[in-house]
Amino acid sequence: MPVQFLKGVGPARAETFAQWSVETVGDLLEYFPRDWNFVPEPTKIGYVKPNQTVSLIGLVESIDYQGYRRRPLLEAFVSDDTGMCRIVWFHGGYLRNQLEPGRVIVASGKATLYKHQLQLTNPKFFVLDEEHPESVEYFSGGIYPASNRLSSRQIKRIITSVLDSVTDLIPEFYDKDFLKKAELISRKDAFAWIHNPPDEEKLAQAKRRLKYDELFLMQLGLALRRYKVQHFSEAPPCVCTDEIDSRIRKRFPFLLTEDQDASISEIVADMEKSEPMNRLLQGDVGSGKTVVALYAALLAVANKMQVAIMAPTEILAGQHFLSIERYLKNSHVKRLLITGGLTGTKRSETLKAIRSGEIDIVVGTVALLQADIEFQQLGLVIIDEQHKFGVEQRAQLRKQTTPHCLVMTATPIPRTLAMTAFGDLDVSIIKHSPPGRGAIVTRWVDRCNRKKAYEFIRERLRAKKQAYFVYPRITADEQTGEVKAATDEWQYLSTTVFPEFRVELLHGQMPSAKKQEIMSEFRKGKIDLLVSTVVVEVGVDVPNATIMVIEGADRFGLAQLHQLRGRIGRSEAKSYCFLFAETDNEIAKSRLEIMTRSNDGFELAEHDLRLRGPGEMFSTRQHGLPDLKIASIVDDFELLVMARRNAFEMVSSDPMLTKSERTTIRRALLAKFGDALGLADIA
Ligand code: ADP
Ligand code: MG
DSSP states (O other): OBGGGSTTOOHHHHHHHHHTTOOBHHHHHTOOOSEEEOOOOBOOGGGOOTTOEEEEEEEEEEEEEETTSSSOEEEEEEEETTEEEEEEEETOGGGGGGOOTTOEEEEEEEEEEETTEEEEESOEEEEOOTTOGGGHHHHSEEEOOOBTTBOHHHHHHHHHHHHHHHHTTOOOOSOHHHHHHTTOOOHHHHHHHHHSOSSHHHHHHHHHHHHHHHHHHHHHHHHHHHHHHHHHOOOOOOOOOHHHHHHHHTTSSSOOOHHHHHHHHHHHHHHTSSSOOEEEEEEOTTSSHHHHHHHHHHHHHHTTOEEEEEESSHHHHHHHHHHHHHHTTTOSOOEEEOOTTOOHHHHHHHHHHHHTTOOSEEEEEGGGGSTTOOOSSEEEEEEESOTTOOHHHHHHHHHHOOOEEEEEEOSOOOHHHHTTTTTTSEEEEEOSOOSOOOOEEEEEEOGGGHHHHHHHHHHHHHTTOEEEEEOSBSSOOTTTOOSOBHHHHHHHIIIIISTTSOEEEEOTTSOHHHHHHHHHHHHTTOOSEEEESGGGSSSOOOTTEEEEEETTGGGSOHHHHHHHHTTSOOSSSOEEEEEEOOOOOHHHHHHHHHHHHOOOHHHHHHHHHHHHOSOGGGOTGGGTOOOOSSOOTTTTHHHHHHHHHHHHHHHHHSTTOOSGGGHHHHHHHHHHHTTTTSOGGGO
16 A cells, blocks of 8 residues: 555655655555664652653743853753653753743653752653644654654654554464574564564564564575576586596696685586586685686586686786686687777677687677677686676676676675675685795885885885886876876876886776786886776786885775785785875774785675675675665674575475465565566566
């Protein structure tokens, strides 16, 4: 039922509700209070004892604002037929016009005796509405997110007026045994109590139940999607014989690490099945993911399948291509790089070669997903650094093909995210990097030591090492000009600070050919110092570059700083990372401080989570998951784990949720996800 037809809601209020996405009575029930008041039953003033927490109903007799005091205060005297009470609000001047003499208020707080006079200090209070004397009960309980067009009290009145009549209609999702085992109250009680909690204990139970439901539905959606992918799409099984295995391993000029081997075993086990692999390969920068991915690619090729490798940018795609080339020298495997620069007949010939199956491995950006590229037999898709990809985009990818799919990410994913945004993937983790990596020393340099740092860098450059200088912006912000920007600094560094070295500029807005050229020169060691924006953030692999300067380091998040820093420390030589930042922001400071102490991506990711809270990184919407209204995947982690386990169990025992008792769950699921997860066909 639309809210507009409820008592107390007309077209105007319905419109306000609509702005908050509240259209139906069901939405209204899920419009949860943002906070709750617990107010004791009112006591007559004459019976109040000092040190009791009480609420009083009294007539405002007088009101006096003493703004001249060092701590200005608003003083009121209120009375009922048994006595008089003084109430003070420090800094309460702004309350003056709500508290005119003659009004009746409810005030709640701790009573004290002050100069033999009963007193409440800074109590919560509420002016009784003469037209609605019953409104005293609105003082207790939920406080709703409100606006000046619709107050919390009005919202509460509307919700209370429907609550009794609809709670009985709220369907239960689970059977009694489960509720008992999981220590969850009924859904009906949960809705009644979240809006109108009898006490704090019951409120806590209501919250727990509603959070659980929300997390459960999310996990159920993920579990179903995963089930569908596994059972309704077929991928070509890629068999790995000993011969194939040893042939692939011969390509690598080193022994694989234990973690690489473990990941490969998991991948092989997936790829040998006819269900599509759906796996996330997670490992810090430089941990050796590319090698693992290439193993998977060569396994597919050995099984006469084609492979698409996709990176977020052309630079990265080029980089991947180069490292693949390095390993595949003199190999029969046909591979090629597709760039935006490929046009005309050259392009159509290339596409034809892909279509005919002549090409084994195609490397490019996500533009490879575009419709005009057809494969003869695409067996494996590898996506690099797609942590920005969400559940929904992955679903998109699946629509076009059902190859095996391997997603690589260097961003350590906290457990919470692994269970939500990546909750439909299996995960392989490379924890330890290959041996022979020099240490990275990270310093946060203050202004007066800048010269010293430059001199130190000059020494290293003279010793034929290379350096990255990274800036948060391409050009200075004309308005503030406060942050150093790549373009200006490039001028300054190349002419004034390091005139004896070759200093070049690289940023995302340069033509792609130019970017490729600069990267290639840098790789060959012809450029000593590369000034850039965050385009070097991911994937660039130049072991001889052992110095990194990050300007405006406070502008970057921990994960990003760590990514950037991962560009150095790729050879046995010791590497140095210098962070420059002037900031008063405490969070930024602690980020920089942690950076100087830790080089462990997982540790940093956990810190980041604690520092920033579950902000944008966890935006569920962005990941194609429904918004969470009450649960938090960070604060309610234990519930999330339980919800995930139960959801996946439910799907494995009743994949289509066809059992009659699941009807309500199925409906709720569809209402939450819409068709985002392609669930319509099971409803
Ligand atoms: P990632 O893709 O995780 O950033 P890469 O696969 O690019 O890491 O590997 C980083 C560097 O480590 C590369 O230069 C690669 O040649 C080297 N490397 C990878 N695996 C090993 C190994 N098992 N032993 C020694 N060096 C390795
Ligand atoms: Mg890599």
